[in-house]
Amino acid sequence: MINNNHIEKANFRRLIENDKLGAVDERLNVIDTFLDTEAHVTLEDMMRLLRERGYDYEPDFVRQCMNRWVKHGFAQKEIFEGQPPRYEHRHLGKHHDHLICTKCGKIVEFGNDELERLQIKIAAEQGFHMLQHKMEIYGLCSACIEKRIPLMPLPMAKAGERVVIEEISGGKNARTRLGSMGLRPGDVLEIINNNAVGRLIVGHGSTRLALGWGVAQKIMVSLARQDQIP
Ligand SMILES: [Zn+2]
Ligand SMILES: [Zn+2]
Numbered sequence: 001m002i003n004n005n006h007i008e009k010a011n012f013r014r015l016i017e018n019d020k021l022g023a024v025d026e027r028l029n030v031i032d033t034f035l036d037t038e039a040h041v042t043l044e045d046m047m048r049l050l051r052e053r054g055y056d057y058e059p060d061f062v063r064q065c066m067n068r069w070v071k072h073g074f075a076q077k078e079i080f081e082g083q084p085p086r087y088e089h090r091h092l093g094k095h096h097d098h099l100i101c102t103k104c105g106k107i108v109e110f111g112n113d114e115l116e117r118l119q120i121k122i123a124a125e126q127g128f129h130m131l132q133h134k135m136e137i138y139g140l141c142s143a144c145i146e147k148r149i150p151l152m153p154l155p156m157a158k159a160g161e162r163v164v165i166e167e168i169s170g171g172k173n174a175r176t177r178l179g180s181m182g183l184r185p186g187d188v189l190e191i192i193n194n195n196a197v198g199r200l201i202v203g204h205g206s207t208r209l210a211l212g213w214g215v216a217q218k219i220m221v222s223l224a225r226q227d228q229i230p
């Protein structure tokens with residue numbers, strides 16, 4: 001990729017000088033640091049990268065610089081679910097979308113012409129002229145899938161995940177009780193919420209079930225494969 005960083009930096013210098021903002025060198029140091037990374041950085045990442053270069057600035061100052069950079073169209077602010085805002089370079093005319101790992105936060109960029117065309121077509125079919133879009137795919141990255149424990153008690157699953165009931169521990173009583181709720185080995189559950197105090201909300205087919213923590217611990221599950229999801 002052609003590196004236009006020096007042009008970007010010169011443009012930005014002109015902007016901050018025009019705006020009579022002061023602290024020009026400090027602002028340029030922030031921008032330099034940002035331009036040298038190709039990652040999707042949070043404010044915290046920026047603070048760390050700056051410290052590594054020996055710059056100790058106030059977070060508010062850095063945030064302000066980044067937001068100004070966004071405002072002028074040099075950077076893009078992305079808000080992915082469950083993560084603090086991230087900044088990335090904005091290369092004019094080059095669009096990409098994201099895959100986000102809900103476990104480790106890894107972000108992968110992708111571009112797919114077929115998908116882009118399909119989105120324009122879908123919008124047009126609804127009478128929309130598409131101006132912009134964001135495609136975000138949430139899931140587990142390959143490293144996180146490998147690290148996954150194959151069998152875990154249900155409460156360890158995260159909201160949004162689909163799991164398969166592998167076995168029900170805790171003897172006949174537990175099996176009977178769960179059986180009366182319609183839960184059997186091989187069934188797929190969708191974790192709707194496991195933040196609620198003392199219970200877990202899961203989707204089972206078209207019904208929602210609230211399971212007490214104790215009983216949920218007895219359900220051993222594994223992550224559902226794509227072909228197991230109904
Ligand atoms: Zn796209
Ligand atoms: Zn991951």
Ligand SMILES: [Zn+2]
Binds near residue numbers: 088097098109
């Ligand atoms: Zn990106």
